Every structure is written in C-alpha cells, then in structure tokens.
Amino acid sequence: MNYVLIIHEVADYSTWKKQFDQAVSIRKEAGEISFQVLQFHHEPNKVVHFSHWEDVEKAKSFFNSPEVKQIRLDAGVKTPEFNYLNLIDSGIL
Template identity: 65%
Template sequence: MQYVLIIHEVADYPAWKKIFDNAADIRKEAGEIAYQVLAYEKNSNKIVHFSKWSSLEKAKHFFESPGLIQIRKDAGVKAPEFIYLDQLEEGIL
C-alpha cells in the first residue's frame, strides 16, 4: 500500500477544512482511498494529512497539478511538505 504524509500550516483551520471537504470527490477520483487529518497538540492550524493511495504516481500527479496548487492557495495552505511512503509492514498490538 502507498501513503502520503503532508505537513502544513493553514491560515484558518475551519476555512481550510471546508475546502478540503469540498475536494473529497476529486481526491477520490485521483486515487485517494482513505485519509486522516490531525492537528499539532498546541497549534490547531498546523495540520497533518495522512492518506492511503492506490499508487504514489497518481498521488504525485494529483498533488503537483496546477489545479490543486491553486486550491491550496485558496485554502490558505503555507509551505506544504509532501512525504511519499511505501508500506513495509503493518501490525496491531
């Protein structure tokens, strides 16, 4: 399985979340299977978006597309860091 970890700060979490939710269909169409949104403990505008993808190639194509770059600007995203990950192992303790 392939995953993407995105760490970024947003100007206003509720405004960002509205745009994020409105983009659910395009994320699904692009290959996103599941996601988690997390916030830093002491900074609710510092967001971690962790998502499962059908392929890293599709994820990179989506996140680097001009349309998504504009959506990020509109959502108030500041300096996103993208980390593309291949799963090696999974377990439950």
C-alpha cells in the same frame, strides 16, 4: 501500499477544512482510498493529512496539478511538506 503524509500550516483550520472537504470527489477520482486529518496538539493551524493512495505516481500528479495548487492557495496552506511512503510493516497491539 502507497501513502502520502503532508504536513502544513494553514492560515485558518476551518477555512482549510472546508476546502479539503469540498475536494473529496477529485481526491477520490485521482486515487485516494482513505485519509486521516490530524492537528498538532498545541498548534491547531498545523495540520497533517495522511492518506492511502492507489498509486504514488497518481498522488504526485494530483498534488502537483494546477487545480490542486490553486485549492491549496484558496485554503490558506503555507508551504506544504509532501512525503510519499511505502508501507513496510504494520500491526495492532
């Protein structure tokens, strides 16, 4: 399975979330299957976007596209850290 973990600070969470929600259709078209959004406990403008993708290369192309780069600028994203991951184990305890 292919996952993307993005950690970034945003100028304002509600502004970022609005842009994030508006991009749902293009994320789905690009191959995003599911996602989770998390905030750092004491830093509400530090956001984690964890998502499952059909293909890591599709995800990389999507996140590097000029359209998505502009969406990040409009959303107030500060220096995102992208991590492309493969699942090697999981479980429910």
